Amino acid sequence: MSTMNATPKPTKLLRMEWWRWRMTPGKGLLLALFAAAAVVAVIRLFLGLGATTGLNDSMPWGLWKIFDVVVVVPLGATGFVMAFIRYFTPGGERYEYLNRRAVIWAAIMYLSMGVRLAFDIGIPWRIINPIVFGGNLHSPLFEIAWCVALYLIVLFFENISRVAEEQKRPWVKRADHLLHKILPGFVLVGVLLSTMHHSSLGTLFMITGKRMDPLWYHPWLNYVYLLTSIATGMAMMMVLETLTSRYYKLKFETGLLARLAPWVAGILSVVLIWRLGAMAAEGQIHQIFVPRVETALWWGEILLGYVAPIAILFSRARFTQKGLMAGGLLTVLGMIALRLNVGFTALMGALNAQYTPTIPEILFTVGATAGTVVIYTWFVETLPSILGPRKQETERLEAVGD
Amino acid sequence: MTYGMLIDLSKCMGCRGCQVACKQWNDLPGEETSLGTDFTNPQKRSAYTWTTIDFLTAEVNGRTVATFTKSGCMHCLEPACESVCIAGAIKRQENGAVTIDHDKCIGCRYCQLGCPFGVPKYEYDKPVPRMQKCTLCYDRISEGLEPACAATCPSGAILFGEREELLALAKQRIAEGNGRYVDHVYGEHEAGGTAVMYISSVPLDLTTLNTGVTTESVPGFTWKAMRQLPALVGGAAVLSLGLMAYSNRRARLEAEQKGGGEA
């Protein structure tokens, strides 16, 4: 499929200047996956969870919960971390454009998470019932639901200026101006909501207590989750920037991102020490030498998700795009590994779970994730102010390469 | 007042009258099953089988031992399932029964993860599923009847009554049993105390009771973190605002330094 062919015909509904998104073979593939996920979603709606997923009573939470919620949310941690840096730290203005991408990415991740969650819960159309009709204040999940819902509003306001910037009408300009005045307030709320729900995603699993495998049991898993989310917020930014700058031929902000690197490495170090310390305090440190599959997974997580990124991001490599990309990616993967290990490895034994995700189940997760990337490109291409001023203003905004 | 059940495993003979009575009262369908390695069947509890008798036959010191353990919801005094339920669909009723309101349940299945005994089961095979589990026959006990299983049990292995009295009875049986019973009321402290309790004449690890279960109250596991949220949020707010003030000040100073004459 060529770029030209993929250009949509102008329609009455969409004015030309609004449709700037370009189809490419790469995006086409992602869209195809996205469509497959949609098909799975429809089938699931009519046949139920048992028919489409590997879920069963021995394993109530599968891929759709552990990945599509527990992992996807911290992937969107870019939003609150970058906004915090942008608005509250000295010299934060320099991060304006990074933040723009961070918050649109976050908004997409959170929305996508909400939709995915709807398909995971047994009765999708009841997804907002707890918020509308009231739920249970003791439930970390209820707390997460509220935080996410409110944070989505915050994200709306953090992003709406990109749309406003496309508009010429004066009242829009005035409103946008006003919004900018109070935006730090929204950001603050966003940060607070985020500290809450990112930690609560860890709290979720604390209900299993010491049923959890000692390699992952942590008395304050909530803070481990919060800290790794913060690290991920920055690390994900490195990954996102690498891809975005390459794809859209932007300048890669090595300097700005390199300043974040020690923070990421520092947080990871704290987490690593705390995890090991907690294990030692529980008298379980010997577990890391017990030959089990779990131990191998643990070592993989620790070496690739902590030791390696710490080493990279503390080192001079952080001043290179490659170094940042590698360190960021490993951090993100470490975060994913932790969440998958806690959600699956550490619990399946305790629950005596028999669970293998089905092909449709995996397809849904992969497709939905592919969809978020497509949507990101759509926003980025449709709202040019997300990318900010280009190196060559004259060059037409176009996707090149895949 | 908390009602509960005392299950005297020394009396249970594995007739499974309770298992059928439960299905009958709660109108639960028979499941497709096939022969297992022992008689337990359905081999796992499900949304359609809320209680089973779990058979365990073993050879211990050259002698055959067979135990029959009635499984099902323990009706915790502080139920983990209730504490994690997002929708507030699970309620520990005043009479001690822990029940699920199907109209509220959204199907997040957190209760399944939270319950230390693996009790709630979901209708995964249905497009509009329900979370199911033993209700302590809430509908019966509210009308002054015993739960169906207790009413059926021919051997008197399942006693229904006020938890306090049952606990006292359990201790009395142990004390007066001349060593007939293991000195442990399972459920007195398990999961922070449960309304369904067991006593046994064989060591509990020869039964299918979960002997590894915590004795702490399970909701506390998450509550200890939830409780700190205000402090966490406060801390984050102070940090953010403090940093912002500092940044603003620095920005002002920098601006002043740069364009000194502006003021």
Place this chain on the structure above:
Amino acid sequence: MTNHWNDYQNTDVFMVLGTNPAENHPISMRWIDKARETRGAKLIVVDPKFNRTAAKADLYVQIRPGTDIAFLGGLMNYAMTHGRYFHEYVAKYTNASYLIHPDFKFEDGLFSGAQVGEDGQVKYDTTTWQYQRDEEGNVRKDPTLTHPQCVFQLMKKHYARYTPEMVAETCGMSVEEFIEVAELFTSTGRPDKAGNIMYAMGITQSSHGSQNVRAVAMLQLLLGNIGIPGGGVNAHRGESNVQGSTDMAMLWNNLPGYLPMPSAAAHPTLEAYQATTPKSGYWSNRRKFMVSLLKAWWGENATAENDFAYDYLPKLDHRDHSHMSIFEAMGRGELKGLFAWGQNFAVGGPNVTRERSALANLDWLVVVDLFETETAAFWKGPGMNPEEIQTEVFLLPAAASYEKCGTVTNSGRWIQWRDKAVEPMGDAHDDLWIADRLYKKLRELYATEGGAFPDPILKLHWDYDDGDHPSAEKVAFEINGYTWDDRVGLTTFGNLQDDGSTACGCWIYSGYFDNFETPKCRSRVKDEPGTLGTHLGWAWAWPVNRRILYNRCSVDEHGQPWDPERPLFRWDGEKFIAQDVPDFVATNPPEVSAQNPFIMMQEGVGALWSPSGMKDGPIPEHYEPVESPVTNRLNKRQFNPVTIISGKGEFGQLTRAEDPNFPYICTTYRVTEHWQSGAMTRSLPWLGEMMPDMFVEISPSLAAKLGVQPGDRVEVTTVRGSLVAPAMVTPRMRPVRVHGREVEIVGMPWHWGFMGQFTGASANVLTPHVGDANTQIPEYKAFLCNVKKAGGSGPVRG
């Protein structure tokens, strides 16, 4: 049962032998447990398999199937040689002191009087088994029990061979285990202890089943455990109302109330029949029962002039008409038609493949049942060719127990009325309705078309109509009995007459339904707590609402209870203070009734010795099951010499002892979840899901030997047939050591068949068509088989 379920709370030591109360009579465990809880009672389980009752036992001892007499004889020997029997009871309340014919002998496995037929089959002339009598005809006795020819000494001598070692070797238990049981159970051989032996088909379904029961009874007599609260010989009846149906003459050689069926040759006239009435004991009233029965059946047509229609009563010919004989006759094509009324012999009969094929020789078969059973569908069973089968099958849908009213008689002889709860479904009707229609149609046909002998049908007294439905109450009233002239219900069989002034359908039931408004079988009044739990106001027990049979034996000669704690009766100097209906004339001083404590027995005392009741010996002797892995070491006869090796033809395949092709002992049993042939339960989802599939239980050692994993399919073969089912490898089964050799036991439930929702192989394709010498009950519990790995695993259905 001599006692009743609730009475189990009074027991000190239970011995479960050949029954499985926890699985097959769960409610009994409530009372067993109560005794354990309140009086520290002990539960002994003696069974080939570690069943659910064994799981609850204080002492479990494994026994090789079919060796109960060796075991019980050993216990008797132990009690007699260790002085652990109840001397006073034995001396005064049993025939232990009676002297036996001086020529009585036991040699080479045969009692004196044996007449060995050509085919090796033995018949006994019982002359030498009889009591010695003085000139006046009184039995000679030695109250000191020392005379070498007295029953006690003869027993002692007979069972002296049953040493603990011999018992252990024969029964496959250790000497220590035997002694542990012996010590514990014979501890009840004293006034203040009660021992209770429970049994069921594990005892009766044997080629010496009747002698097994005798041995149980004798042990209990020796220990003074009969007639006392908490004691007894307690048969756990296999069906909720099998006691009722036995009372109502389910057996082919009975009339209702256990009146013997007259024989055409021996009792051509009523007088000839009545002449056989016993001279002493309560049975001396039998003539009244018989006449009242005839009066109930033929009403105004039964008069003194026509011998109360005695001629209308069918009589026995020279043949045996028990289950196996009927099927053998059917196999020979001697039967035209058959009613299977709530019977599913295509699953339940022995050597069932042959029995199924025999059904194909019928012209017609009527099946009355809840579902289409294997019997109704025999023509489409495995190996059948429907095209060749000409039998016309009628399936009449029957109402289930909750869809009809009537009484049920439990093992404790309590008769309890049940009301109908729901209407039968579809075209189903209750049995009474079906019988009523059937009779009326037959009467009409006889009336219009005549027949060889229409009168017995035409003149039946059939007066049960209540609107368009026969009334179960009216039937009950007739069974209860009433005065012919004014139709007043009788309250006791004591009022029955032999002159036609009373009618009574079953004399032992007299009193249970003496009026329509408040019949006793509807009564539901509980005892005060703290008493012995006889609950005289709850339902009605035959006879005359007596809860414990032979209850005169619960008190000594002077009317004082053997155990003051369990005073069923106590003579206060003037009268008896009673908690039960006395089995004696309570107005007499105790010394008088002490002469006759077993009022139903001809001798008036308990029969340790049975001079003429049994076909195969006055006292039990151990014989091997007909199919046994070992030769008999206790005597020279391999198996019960009187046992009828039936069907020498196609039904008769048997395996000789020690046949290497069939090295394992096979036994069959039931599980809680299914009932009998599964005709009802295998169509109920809630029961089926718990026990979905037929299985074969084998020990881990046999599984290891065969290389069988749990769930692997095995093929079990006997000389009669084979089946394939998954193996359940379980420590419930263990091999036994018999005469120095380890023998594996293979066990399986027999509930499955090819019809219904839950299907599987029928165990009875394996069982032998051979039965007890006295009753012809098949030997389902002990036979020989081989087991092989069949390949594949998982259930075999269909």
